[in-house]
Amino acid sequence: MLTAVRGIYENEQVILDEPLPTQHAKVIVTIIEEKAILKKRPLGTMKGTIWMSDDFNEPLDDLKEYM
Template sequence: MDQLHILEKIKMIPVAYQQEVEDFIDFILQKKVKKKNEEKTQRKLGLLKGRMKMSDDFNAPLDDFIDYM
């Protein structure tokens, strides 16, 4: 689909709906920018290494669920 074809369709849209079309175009453009920014800001692995500690009994069943086991 070429731009001329799209412009012809836009010209046929009633005036009452033109604001909705503009809002949708803005939404698509923002979505593209947001996706592009997300690709640039990927997290680096290992940033929290040594800063968190997991308890030794992490995988042990919780006392709250003893009745269900």
């Protein structure tokens, strides 16, 4: 079973945000650099960049023989 616990690495120590659910376990540490964390974009920043053709739901000429 895998369990994820967040924490930070500081002064050559891993400081966990919460205690581990067991006293004995193998551990894998994954380093996530601060610059790798994506920041949330404000809502509406993509507005107007995606559009749909007016005839989107019309049958395609290429498929007439199958209809």
